[in-house]
Amino acid sequence: MATGRTHRPATRSRGIPEATVARLPLYLRALTALSERSVPTVSSEELAAAAGVNSAKLRKDFSYLGSYGTRGVGYDVEYLVYQISRELGLTQDWPVVIVGIGNLGAALANYGGFASRGFRVAALIDADPAMAGKPVAGIPVQHTDSLEQIIEDNGVSIGVIATPAGAAQQVCDRLVAAGVTSILNFAPTVLTVPDGVDVRKVDLSIELQILAFHEQRKAGEELAANDGALPAAAARAAAGQASEQGPDGDVPAVMPA
Numbered sequence: 539m540a541t542g543r544t545h546r547p548a549t550r551s552r553g554i555p556e557a558t559v560a561r562l563p564l565y566l567r568a569l570t571a572l573s574e575r576s577v578p579t580v581s582s583e584e585l586a587a588a589a590g591v592n593s594a595k596l597r598k599d600f601s602y603l604g605s606y607g608t609r610g611v612g613y614d615v616e617y618l619v620y621q622i623s624r625e626l627g628l629t630q631d632w633p634v635v636i637v638g639i640g641n642l643g644a645a646l647a648n649y650g651g652f653a654s655r656g657f658r659v660a661a662l663i664d665a666d667p668a669m670a671g672k673p674v675a676g677i678p679v680q681h682t683d684s685l686e687q688i689i690e691d692n693g694v695s696i697g698v699i700a701t702p703a704g705a706a707q708q709v710c711d712r713l714v715a716a717g718v719t720s721i722l723n724f725a726p727t728v729l730t731v732p733d734g735v736d737v738r739k740v741d742l743s744i745e746l747q748i749l750a751f752h753e754q755r756k757a758g759e760e761l762a763a764n765d766g767a768l769p770a771a772a773a774r775a776a777a778g779q780a781s782e783q784g785p786d787g788d789v790p791a792v793m794p795a
Contacts, residue, residue: 554625558599564589565596566622572615581612628656633692635718637709638701639664639679642724646700647675660692665705682709689716696720703727710737 568588572580582600586593600606600613603621607613623629634657636643647662662679664670669679680688688694697713699706699721706725713721720736723729729737 554602558602559626561589561591561595561599562622562626564591565599566619566626566628569615569619569622573619577615579612580615582607585613623656626656630656632657632696633660633694634658634696634698635661635663635685635688635692635694635713636698636700637663637682637685637713638699638705638725639669639674640700640702643698643700644674646698646724647677657696660694661688663688665701682712685709685712686716689713689718694718696722698722698724699729700724 565585568585569580571588572585580588582593582597586596589596597606600618603625605613605618605621620629634652636646636659639647639662643662643664647659652659659675659677662674662677663682663685664679665682667681670681672679689697695718697718697720699709699713701709703726706723706727707729710721710723710729710731714731714735719734721729721731721738723737723739724741726741726743728739731737
């Protein structure tokens with residue numbers, strides 16, 4: 539089977555926008571679910587809803603792949619699975635190393651979705667000598683002293699960093715120097731890499747902070763709506779009462795001239 543060091547996806551050379559590339563995995567996930575249910579075709583509206591995008595954007599994205607569907611029939615599910623998988627480079631084997639086998643690294647090693655999506659965990663690497671040889675997800679952990687040799691032996695071009703923040707840049711530098719050109723960074727820090735190296739950052743705390751912002755805004759809007767409703771109702775009631783009763787309670791407060 540081909541390895542990631544000898545084959546790379548052609549999305550950039552074909553001029554597919556990065557925003558479209560970012561949505562292709564969403565389409566693939568939705569299509570895979572349909573395929574598992576033996577659904578033969580799907581409309582753009584149904585697939586867009588399953589992927590969480592609008593149908594016009596989906597059709598535009600698929601036009602970059604040269605896939606336009608059939609009017610009145612929709613898209614062939616199996617063909618789209620193959621087409622998107624090929625575009626993402628998932629029809630070949632991508633060996634991956636995970637560096638930093640703490641709680642997060644161990645959880646990533648145990649994640650079964652890698653293998654089913656074209657990624658093979660080739661090695662687990664950690665700086666703790668006590669971890670060396672310890673099996674995690676059936677793979678023995680190796681010491682960071684062997685990082686460069688591991689990458690060379692396995693033809694690795696994708697590295698996952700799950701170390702503490704303080705060690706992440708040094709690990710990144712070693713990965714890049716050893717030939718890794720794509721990095722998935724789970725460490726809570728920004729990595730500096732040379733041109734030609736792609737970094738994707740996953741920071742769960744940032745995502746939670748963004749959700750907290752939206753929750754706070756929704757709570758503020760609800761509070762403002764409730765606070766505004768009572769005075770408005772009171773003002774309307776007062777105005778109504780004033781129009782019906784004068785100072786003595788028996789004539790309007792304002793008489794026509």
